[in-house]
Amino acid sequence: MMDYKDTLLMPKTDFPMRGNLPNREPQMQEDWDSNKLYEKVQKRTEGRPLFILHDGPPYANGDIHMGHALNKILKDFIVRYKSMTGFHAPYVPGWDTHGLPIETALTKKGKVDRKKLTIAEFREKCEEYALKQIDNQREQFKRLGVRGDWENPYVTLDHGYEAQQIKVFGEMAKKGYIYKGKKPVYWSPSSESALAEAEIEYHDKRSPSIYVAFDVVDGKDVLDGDEKYVIWTTTPWTIPANLGISVHPDLDYVVVKVDGNKFIVAQGLLEQLETELEWQDYEILKTVKGIKLENTVAKHPFYDRSSLVMVGEHVTLEAGTGCVHTAPGHGEDDFIVGQKYGLDVLCPVDDKGVMTEEAPMFEGLFYDEANKPITEKLKEVGALLHLSFMTHSYPHDWRTKKPVMYRATAQWFASIKDFREDLLKEINEVNWVPHWGETRLYNMVRDRGDWCISRQRAWGVPIPVFYGENNEPIITDETIEHVSNLFRKHGSNIWFEWDTIDLLPEGFKSEHSPNGTFTKETDIMDVWFDSGSSHQSVLEERAELQRPADMYLEGSDQYRGWFNSSLSTAVAVTGKAPYKTVLSHGFTLDGEGRKMSKSVGNVVVPDKVMKQLGADILRLWVSSVDYQADVRVSDNILKQVAEVYRKIRNTFRFMLGNIHDFNPETDKVNFEDMSELDQYMIVKLNQLVKDVRNSYEEFQFGSVYNKVHNFCTIELSSFYMDLAKDTLYIQHASHPDRRGIQTVMYETLVALTKLMSPILSHTTDEVWKHIPGVTTESVQLTDIPEVKEYHVSDHLVEKWDHFMELRDDVLKALEEARNEKGIKKSLEAALAIYADEKDQELLANIPSLNKLFITSTATVSQKSDAPSEAKEYNYLKIVVDFAEGEKCERCWVVTPSRGKHEDHPGLCDSCTDIVLNHYT
Numbered sequence: 001m002m003d004y005k006d007t008l009l010m011p012k013t014d015f016p017m018r019g020n021l022p023n024r025e026p027q028m029q030e031d032w033d034s035n036k037l038y039e040k041v042q043k044r045t046e047g048r049p050l051f052i053l054h055d056g057p058p059y060a061n062g063d064i065h066m067g068h069a070l071n072k073i074l075k076d077f078i079v080r081y082k083s084m085t086g087f088h089a090p091y092v093p094g095w096d097t098h099g100l101p102i103e104t105a106l107t108k109k110g111k112v113d114r115k116k117l118t119i120a121e122f123r124e125k126c127e128e129y130a131l132k133q134i135d136n137q138r139e140q141f142k143r144l145g146v147r148g149d150w151e152n153p154y155v156t157l158d159h160g161y162e163a164q165q166i167k168v169f170g171e172m173a174k175k176g177y178i179y180k181g182k183k184p185v186y187w188s189p190s191s192e193s194a195l196a197e198a199e200i201e202y203h204d205k206r207s208p209s210i211y212v213a214f215d216v217v218d219g220k221d222v223l224d225g226d227e228k229y230v231i232w233t234t235t236p237w238t239i240p241a242n243l244g245i246s247v248h249p250d251l252d253y254v255v256v257k258v259d260g261n262k263f264i265v266a267q268g269l270l271e272q273l274e275t276e277l278e279w280q281d282y283e284i285l286k287t288v289k290g291i292k293l294e295n296t297v298a299k300h301p302f303y304d305r306s307s308l309v310m311v312g313e314h315v316t317l318e319a320g321t322g323c324v325h326t327a328p329g330h331g332e333d334d335f336i337v338g339q340k341y342g343l344d345v346l347c348p349v350d351d352k353g354v355m356t357e358e359a360p361m362f363e364g365l366f367y368d369e370a371n372k373p374i375t376e377k378l379k380e381v382g383a384l385l386h387l388s389f390m391t392h393s394y395p396h397d398w399r400t401k402k403p404v405m406y407r408a409t410a411q412w413f414a415s416i417k418d419f420r421e422d423l424l425k426e427i428n429e430v431n432w433v434p435h436w437g438e439t440r441l442y443n444m445v446r447d448r449g450d451w452c453i454s455r456q457r458a459w460g461v462p463i464p465v466f467y468g469e470n471n472e473p474i475i476t477d478e479t480i481e482h483v484s485n486l487f488r489k490h491g492s493n494i495w496f497e498w499d500t501i502d503l504l505p506e507g508f509k510s511e512h513s514p515n516g517t518f519t520k521e522t523d524i525m526d527v528w529f530d531s532g533s534s535h536q537s538v539l540e541e542r543a544e545l546q547r548p549a550d551m552y553l554e555g556s557d558q559y560r561g562w563f564n565s566s567l568s569t570a571v572a573v574t575g576k577a578p579y580k581t582v583l584s585h586g587f588t589l590d591g592e593g594r595k596m597s598k599s600v601g602n603v604v605v606p607d608k609v610m611k612q613l614g615a616d617i618l619r620l621w622v623s624s625v626d627y628q629a630d631v632r633v634s635d636n637i638l639k640q641v642a643e644v645y646r647k648i649r650n651t652f653r654f655m656l657g658n659i660h661d662f663n664p665e666t667d668k669v670n671f672e673d674m675s676e677l678d679q680y681m682i683v684k685l686n687q688l689v690k691d692v693r694n695s696y697e698e699f700q701f702g703s704v705y706n707k708v709h710n711f712c713t714i715e716l717s718s719f720y721m722d723l724a725k726d727t728l729y730i731q732h733a734s735h736p737d738r739r740g741i742q743t744v745m746y747e748t749l750v751a752l753t754k755l756m757s758p759i760l761s762h763t764t765d766e767v768w769k770h771i772p773g774v775t776t777e778s779v780q781l782t783d784i785p786e787v788k789e790y791h792v793s794d795h796l797v798e799k800w801d802h803f804m805e806l807r808d809d810v811l812k813a814l815e816e817a818r819n820e821k822g823i824k825k826s827l828e829a830a831l832a833i834y835a836d837e838k839d840q841e842l843l844a845n846i847p848s849l850n851k852l853f854i855t856s857t858a859t860v861s862q863k864s865d866a867p868s869e870a871k872e873y874n875y876l877k878i879v880v881d882f883a884e885g886e887k888c889e890r891c892w893v894v895t896p897s898r899g900k901h902e903d904h905p906g907l908c909d910s911c912t913d914i915v916l917n918h919y920t
Helices: 021-034 037-045 066-083 100-108 119-143 159-174 236-241 267-276 332-340 371-380 420-429 436-447 477-490 527-532 534-540 562-574 606-612 615-624 635-658 676-697 701-730 736-756 761-768 794-821 837-844 849-853 909-918
Strands: 178-188 193-195 200-218 228-233 244-247 252-258 261-266 283-289 297-299 306-311 324-326 384-397 405-414 431-433 549-555 579-585 829-835 857-862 877-882
Touching: 021 037, 021 119, 021 606, 021 615, 021 761, 066 119, 066 549, 066 579, 066 606, 066 615, 100 119, 119 606, 159 178, 159 477, 159 527, 159 534, 159 562, 178 332, 200 236, 200 261, 200 371, 228 236, 228 324, 236 371, 244 332, 252 267, 261 267, 306 332, 324 332, 371 384, 420 436, 420 562, 431 436, 436 562, 436 579, 527 562, 534 562, 549 562, 562 579, 606 615, 615 635, 615 701, 615 761, 635 701, 635 736, 635 761, 676 701, 676 736, 676 794, 701 736, 701 849, 701 909, 736 761, 794 829, 794 837, 794 849, 794 877, 829 837, 837 857, 849 857
Parallel strands: 228 261, 244 306, 431 579, 549 579, 829 857
Antiparallel strands: 178 193, 178 405, 200 228, 200 297, 200 384, 244 324, 252 261, 252 283, 297 306, 829 877
16 A cells, blocks of 8 residues: 655755754864865955955954954954955954053963063063964954954054054154143053053042132232132142142132131032032122133142132033132143143152152152042141042043043153044044944044053054154154164064164264264054054055955944044044944943943853854844844843744755755746746745845844844745645645745745855855755855846735735634634634625635645635624634545545545545656
């Protein structure tokens, strides 16, 4: 007797149900490497328009974290998509390798004894450490599936990179943008170095809040001379550096009599001060404009020197007294107003944050520890009006996490003010995603002071400046070109190994050194100058790249960092921004929206995720989040993403299984010859291609994720693939209906594999190898499908869209029949459908309606003829009963016509025909 199972065309595929990504992905990556897939992609796209996504260099220290993974995967999505849509998109990864963290890592871990090494020897150890870190991070980035020129990355310590960086510095100096000056900069006593704004972060700090009285000694005929200016500060340690008091020229100031004293404060803050200083029964003796107080003189509370009263626009009524304590050595506004009035730049604090002999009585005290004795001294001399404590946001060193100060020192600066208007103009020319990035950077550049580019460290690119015998700096085209060439040949370590004279061009002469004696600068450049020069050191240096880059893509912290420093150096040197588009992403948080912290134990580590779930799950997670805001990740979130992955993988597998006997060369059905339903699915697929391409173009990867997931779940899995089984399994192999469905599945499979290749780079490559008729080595060497023009009426799409809605009614009725009547499988059911005229006409014109509902029978009648037991749904009234007859042993349809053929009594008419004609 025939086994009818052998006559069914069940799915067949070697594509495994389980992804087993943690084991399979590394093998695939080895294959990509050995087959030089990156090079093949570049070769294939050669000659196309360039698209350059320039990699912002991560810092070469430690394992990668989720922020790194988010960043690199987003970049990979874009580069892969661009290379599949008409562009040549080389991707050169980079690393930032100089700076304090590497110095600290070496000294803290006891790897080196700094005191026993020369600067050059210590720098060699730093380089060796950085290169090891690069190797470690490179393997982790590659494990994410990020495709790039990993064997030829750019590294900020490379000789060629440093040589170009020197040229950037030289070009800026030539244009007059580089100068040396003594002015207050952020200074970190814990790092013993100046810091740039980008290296500052804000944390809460508890500080003393003091109100101090300064006796007037010269009222300039505006004051009587027995008044006291009242200042407020949260940094008592700066009182020894006080040289003046600033008032606003347009504010009203009052002389207030309290308990026999006459105090000068801003009128707008009087009510607040009455409460704060507990002034009762005060009397206003005089009101005077701030400008009238200019050049009056007060006396320092405990030193024998004057405090000049000056006017400045920086004075506000936000807090304090309206009379601002001014120490030109310890504040930017103080410095500016002090320069205007010819004050000294007094800074009685050394590199370590210790008070110097210029602060008598407090010499040798660490600045923060000096607060208490200075406050006690103010109290002793009767100048302290009030002391309390407050917690406020205060600048900290982003590396050591310790407070910083403003401190005047001799530093090298890039004069932002000299080309600020050019910077602002270029910001307006760039495409910012999200758009608020433009406002953020515009405001930063508009308000920022000059950029302090020197650091008092060992590990970095030296500032290429020589000094003559008169100590004047020497920066010429000749010296810059010579140092650049030396660095290209030998690396920057020679600056610390060679004598100054050997670093100069042979026979070099300068008016600043008639005797031919020279010295060299020992400071290094701010690391932001290093990475900020990459437009020159990478985009210009490498033949396969170009400046400006099409895109910079980094975290939102880089508005103050790399986006900013790159813009500054590029506009200074070329007059143009180094990027056409800037895309930024948020930070990675835990599942509850908290910052990840080892101490809290909520850190999600990419390496661990890949070992447990695989890189494609991590990549799918990145595509699922709204990355332009802060994003959450946790084990539970990743498990949910893994479920979506399984749904997509199973969809791929179902389609592969059902085209096992399909040859696209000979079996494909033309669109015009397809059934309406097949045409509808092709049109739906075409719409998906259009939507997904648009989403990629707009960098909306969450939209790609949702659209593909919904298509797999709704259109395919719960609709088309479900109802196609009957035809696919039961009809004979070459039946036109079966080939039509296989054509739809083949087209859908190829399109989905290509559409998801930028995101699921491993899985789609695996799928590709199982698709019949495919000859290209990898899906990565193909293009994303184009949107096609199909000549179908709008009526066709509307008709089948509405059919999907009617089908929802039927599915609900069948579900209820399972519960109420015990109909276990839909093929046991007979449907009686009652519809209004329009829906009746639609359903009546669909052949084999029961197959679309996967029931044994389905009849359609007028809604007005519905019996009382018919249940009403959104569109239809429906009665579900057990189908009459017996179950066909082959297709399981229940039919009264079973058993008409004596050799096959268990078969329905349709299955009998198929078996007789194709299997006997």
